[in-house]
Amino acid sequence: MRSSMREKWINAMNVEIEALEANDVWTIEQRTPNA
Numbered sequence: 001m002r003s004s005m006r007e008k009w010i011n012a013m014n015v016e017i018e019a020l021e022a023n024d025v026w027t028i029e030q031r032t033p034n035a
Contacts, residue, residue, distance in 0.1 A: 003009065020026065
């Protein structure tokens with residue numbers, strides 16, 4: 001990423017991911033053999 005806002009964007013995405021994980025928004029499942 002070459003944007004001048006790169007660091008702020010990365011930080012914002014990390015905060016968002018942490019919030020999703022903290023709120024158990026999703027679970028990681030094993031991939032089915034035919035997927």
